[in-house]
Amino acid sequence: MSEKLLTIGYSTLADRLENIILPKLDLPHEIFISIQNPGNIEFELPTNFQFHAVTANEKGVAKSRNIVLSSTETKYLLFADDENTFRGDNIKSAISYLEKHPKCDLVLAQAVDTTGALRKAYPKRVKKLTKFNSAKAATYEMIVRVDSAKSKGVAFDERFGAGADNYLGDEYIFIADALRAGLKGRFEPIVIATHPTESSGSLRNSTADRSARAKVFTRVFGIWAPLMRSLFVAKPPSKKFGFINSLLFIIGK
Secondary structure, eight states, X not given: OOSOOEEEEEEEEGGGGGGOOOOOOSSOEEEEEXXXXXXXXXXXXXXXXXXXXXXXXXXXXXXHHHHHHHHOOSSEEEEEETTOEEOHHHHHXXXXXXXXXXXXXXXXXXXXXXXXXXXXXXXXXXXXXXXXXXXXXXXGGEEEEHHXXXXXXXXXXXXXXXXSSBOSOXXXXXXXXXXXXXXXXXXXXXXXXXXXXXXXXXXXXXXXXXXXXXXXXXXXXXXXXXXXXXXXXXXXXXXXXXXXXXXXXXXXX
């Protein structure tokens, strides 16, 4: 694979640029960095590696990821945060799979935390992606066939995700919109990334968390959202809000 098939697209704030750790990847690739600088602070660009970058004064990770997606010129895109490290061999395996299966538009893989433990309960085997098994997806687990997303107008909903009022769910909505547009996705039980355990998607028993998650379900399922919210609450106790927040969540408050 001599042609650069892959872009690793980082979304970060100007004061976090120095956190980026490049992957050791035996695969020709591009690095693109979407830098958000809403405070107009002075910062220095990295000098120890080659990359392309765009700087904007806006805030919101979904906006940043849309810049990454629209700017990517390679065949595939792996989304990244400045907190990520990556496993190059498994990324290469995922790209090989996409090359051999042109009807697959998105591979969703696994991530571990900084102790090496899986960050969540993943399926044990390969799965076709659906709206019912993609809710826990993280963007740094996703490799997208760029032309497929662009040709169908699939992008991140900028009303969701870190930095927006509805501070989570942007990656799930992206996958749901992709599937609704006719794209095909597949879960592969391979670890491609490391990320700290805590994230904006971690469930909290709070009014803000309840409200944000309720809106994600409404965005994905429409009139079926109350039923799907009920099924979500019916999961094991570790997955629930408290009693009052659970009731309000179900009715979409």
